[in-house]
Amino acid sequence: xxxxxxxxxxxxxxxxxxxxxxxxxxxxxxxxxxxxxxxxxxxxxxxxxxxxxxxxxxxxxxxxxxxxxxxxxxxxxxxxxxxxxxxxxxxxxxxxxxxxxxxxxxxxxxxxxxxxxxxxxxxxxxxxxxxxxxxxxxxxxxxxxxxxxxxxxxxxxxxxxxxxxxxxxxxxxxxxxxxxxxxxxxxxxxxxxxxxxxxxxxxxxxxxxxxxxxxxxxxxxxxxxxxxxxxxxxxxxxxxxxxxxxxxxxxxxxxxxxxxxxxxxxxxxxxxxxxxxxxxxxxxxxxxxxxxxxxxxxxxxxxxxxxxxxxxxxxxxxxxxxxxxxxxxxxxxxx
Numbered sequence: 079x080x081x082x083x084x085x086x087x088x089x090x091x092x093x094x095x096x097x098x099x100x101x102x103x104x105x106x107x108x109x110x111x112x113x114x115x116x117x118x119x120x121x122x123x124x125x126x127x128x129x130x131x132x133x134x135x136x137x138x139x140x141x142x143x144x145x146x147x148x149x150x151x152x153x154x155x156x157x158x159x160x161x162x163x164x165x166x167x168x169x170x171x172x173x174x175x176x177x178x179x180x181x182x183x184x185x186x187x188x189x190x191x192x193x194x195x196x197x198x199x200x201x202x203x204x205x206x207x208x209x210x211x212x213x214x215x216x217x218x219x220x221x222x223x224x225x226x227x228x229x230x231x232x233x234x235x236x237x238x239x240x241x242x243x244x245x246x247x248x249x250x251x252x253x254x255x256x257x258x259x260x261x262x263x264x265x266x267x268x269x270x271x272x273x274x275x276x277x278x279x280x281x282x283x284x285x286x287x288x289x290x291x292x293x294x295x296x297x298x299x300x301x302x303x304x305x306x307x308x309x310x311x312x313x314x315x316x317x318x319x320x321x322x323x324x325x326x327x328x329x330x331x332x333x334x335x336x337x338x339x340x341x342x343x344x345x346x347x348x349x350x351x352x353x354x355x356x357x358x359x360x361x362x363x364x365x366x367x368x369x370x371x372x373x374x375x376x377x378x379x380x381x382x383x384x385x386x387x388x389x390x391x392x393x394x395x396x397x398x399x400x401x402x403x404x405x406x407x408x409x410x411x412x413x
Contacts, residue, residue: 079153080105081139081270082306083178086170095178097136098170099156100306105403106172112136113168114155129154139307140182143362148253149269149309178228180272180307181251185363187221187301188354189247189276192345193338195372216345216353218366221276222298229304232410234391236299239279242389242409246328246336246374246397249274250347251307252364256355264351267360270307273397273405274367277301280377280388303365305403313401320346324400326371330393335383338371340399 083095098108115136119125125132131151136142142152161169191197191212201208211217227233235242253269276297283296316322321343328336350366373379376388389395391411398404 079150079156079309079312080306081149081152081309082108082180082304083138083182084108084170084175085178087174087176095138095182097139097142097152098175099152101156101159101169105306107169108172108175109156109159110168110170111152111155114159117160117168118155118158131155138182139180140363143253143269146362149251149307176228176230177305179226179303180270180305181303181363181365182226183363184223184226184303184365185361187223187226187365187367188218188350189221189274189367189369190216190218190345190350191369192216192343192350193369193372193374194344195338195342196370196374196378199372199378213344216350218350218354219293219297221301221367223365225298225300227300227302227407229302229405230407231302232408233275233277233300233302234410234412235389236279236282236295237412239282239296240388241280243278243280243376244328244330244374244389244395244397244407245276245278245370246326246338247274247276247370248272248326248340248368248399248402249303250350250366250368252351252360252366253362255359255361256351257359258357259351259355259360261346261348261352263348264355265310265346265348267351268310268347269362270309271313271402272303272307273305273399273402274365275302275395275397275405275407276367276370278375278377302405302407304405308402316401320344320349324402326374326399327397328374329396329398330385330389332394333385335376335379335385336371336374338373340368340371342372343368
């Protein structure tokens with residue numbers, strides 16, 4: 079199942095996102111889940127009494143999780159939907175919609191450091207070996223949930239920075255409370271996966287980390303999530319080692335600069351959740367990032383790729399992961 083917040087492309091300014099599900103694997107037609115709920119009730123009024131999913135309006139995924147429901151519960155609306163006509167008003171074409179982040183207000187955002195190629199490149203640039211602790215512990219930092227960007231929403235370098243970089247990552251959404259979880263239980267707490275661009279201001283980051291704290295202002299100015307959430311069952315046949323045998327790429331201005339595989343990840347998301355939930359409670363709406371896929375940022379490859387610089391106003395960055403879609407962001411001048 080693929081879940082998204084979307085609204086009509088020509089909707090009035092400020093129109094709210096509505097929760098949609100892709101009707102097919104090609105994600106060309108999207109079903110408005112609230113309209114599907116109303117239609118199902120008209121067909122069978124008993125649903126309002128027999129199923130908590132049908133008792134209240136479907137608004138956002140954030141609200142759905144706050145009601146104590148898991149992502150997979152929305153599948154009941156998708157499975158019970160009956161198309162009434164070719165121009166069914168409950169359906170919208172992908173081209174007629176704009177998309178928001180799959181989770182509008184994450185409860186928290188932890189970003190890990192789980193791809194060895196990226197880690198080894200970063201430490202190699204300092205002429206140092208990867209610390210032994212990295213091989214034992216899934217390491218993460220907390221990012222800023224107040225600056226989550228939607229697909230297509232502009233991003234700009236923060237004040238004082240001239241080294242804006244993209245970071246190609248995968249994120250997992252927690253959809254049930256979990257504490258002190260083992261890796262297997264951690265996997266079961268995942269409601270879905272999405273693409274994550276963990277934007278970085280490399281000059282600010284470099285300055286901050288000299289004091290062994292952070293990252294802070296080098297990271298907290300923007301995080302882009304989307305374009306939709308994909309439930310784990312959609313990926314099961316691609317499982318490989320700790321991840322999934324799915325290609326991940328980054329293009330800037332239409333040119334491919336980064337290519338890696340989710341299957342190369344050194345720690346599974348279950349292992350990340352095991353680490354994150356030690357002695358604390360993860361809650362529905364928490365987001366965990368994978369860390370940068372090998373070659374997945376300009377800091378690694380800008381010279382070797384021939385790109386030769388960091389991002390500037392007018393650039394367009396597109397991250398793509400097989401089965402998770404593609405996530406495009408324009409780079410703008412700082413307002």
